Amino acid sequence: MNEEVKKKNKELIEKSKQVVREAFKKYDPAKCAITWTGGKDSTTDLWIIRQVCIEENLDLPQVITIDEGDAFPEITDFLVTISKKWHIDLKWLCNFNMLKCCQSHLGNDIQVKDLDERNQAELKRIEFEFKSFPFEAESYAGNHLMKTVVLNKFIEESNTELLFMALRRDEQAARKEDEYFTHHEAGHLMPEHTRVSPILHFTERDIWDNTHLHHLPYCPLYKIGYRSLGARSSSNPGEVGIPAWEQDLENVPERAGRRQDKEKAMERLRKLGYM
């Protein structure tokens, strides 16, 4: 890797560390939590936060991961292996009530009336009006219940004030103007908290440069072509067989393999009369 990349990488990490230090100045690490999906971004994020904690002699905040009920086994293995290696006490979060209602079976229909009060209230909050929906982590209702609700419940019960996220500005145009810290006011079923994304300024390319430069572990799915890992049933490789970092990261969108885009396109094509 050439000197320019190394120099840039150093600057990127230093910027991230500054953000992390600032976070720890404002918030007690005991009131912080780190989200870790096992994907390349949150692994990089965790790696940086961990370094700051070691340098500043602070306890690593609670690390959490959300089990959407449709995870790649490769991702689960990765989380287990690396948390052992890095001595992390990883907390697994899951919406058990929802899994129960569909017998943990992907695609099974969930009757809204079978869900517990909290889940029902959450669906009402997002103005979901149907009587049932299929269990898919990236469908509208499924995504909300399996991810957002689980996260909100955790924040509330653990009194978390600051949540470390791993968003990047280059992920989508809408994130271009994002700030490192975003405060979320309390709302119905949504506890007040702040989110911080220390790697906001990293591009997808920067993530891979950093991963290789510092020999960070990564999930083997990236090596066979996946660029963005979501739920198993909704993620597809970018170019099959070509490692993520060797693909055209600059011109082909990272989430092109995620099914949400496809669903949206299909839905509109249907309404145009094409399906």
Add this chain to the structure above:
Amino acid sequence: MKNVILLTIDTLRKDVLGCYGNQNKLTPFIDSLQNKCIKFTNAQSTGPYTQASFPGLLTSSYYLEYGRQKKCSPKRTLISEVLKKSGITTAGFHSNPYLCGYFGWNRGWDVFYDSMQDEVSDKIPYIKGDGINYKVDQWLSSHIKDNHYRPFFLWTHYMDVHEPYIPAKEYLNKVDPSINLSEDEMLNLFKEVILKRDVSNKEIVKLLKKLYDAGVCETDNYIKEFFSILEKCNVLKDTVVIITTDHGDEFGEHNGLSHDGKMYSELISSPLIIYFNDRTQGEVCNTLVSNIDIPPTILHLFNLESFEKFRGHSVLPLKNYPQNGVFGEAIGKTSNHEKETDKPTCFYQENDLKIIYREANQSWEMYNLQEDPEEVNNIIKYSSETERMKSKLKPQINRWADY
């Protein structure tokens, strides 16, 4: 010229434009540009629907050249990719789901808006022309902020003519004030008549055509707005604007509706207008050209060398254009979407002769467009040109066997 704009209007029939002879004054703005334009009277699309036509328009390649694929093959090169490499800023704004990032059309753009992140209305599932113009305005204003902006290639695509044919009331009034349909009633016509391809009631087909015409009228107004954005940003004087469509639309001409896999003029024959701000006199060009020639023409306008993978030829300067005949292909779908079992179809046109082949029933048709512009008298059995014309299509047909 500094900048080039490709303005494409989805589903726009050539014969609805005043400058192409329509008497109903549906497109006063486009018509008003004519003294600054070269108007091509004989431009043909490479296919009768978006997926079949856009490979020609943006990659100068044919639809089935890389096999039957739903996504834009990585083997194709978009004009945006070529231009971006040459240091030209590339920006695309549209709301056609078939051309969204998921289908691979987002390559090579510095800025690519496909509207998939935005909410659309339930009845009209795309961002309308004013929304597209708003995005263009935002981008253009920021791009030209300092006076030394980089030359740009801008592609803007409007969906407003495309079904479900729910035009805004004021445009419907211009076409026929006696039509008094609610949006729900128009949507219902779309579902009950268009989707079912039901041409049995001629009056209803006529009514649908009027709704379509109102969409044309509406789009003409968006184009007017678009040009005023260019003027406001002071770039029109340095910009060539190419105006065309991807394909037309059928209203019972060949016993169908909408745009399925047919190769007749109501779907294939395209308006093509090139606007030069510094011209003072319009020009009419009757040469047979194809939308596959558009990417090479854009390269020519930027003074760039031709790109070896592009199949077409620049239509400028006209004297250098090789007059070869034009070709197009599609899946001969007979309903509103391509089924795996549907077989390909193709056409070849040379002068006034057009030959069409359908793989499904291995049938041939040939028409003399001069004598029979409606393409109803199949002369394949009588013409002395049949064998020669067939021989032109055979290499393309043989290519399909490899899929």
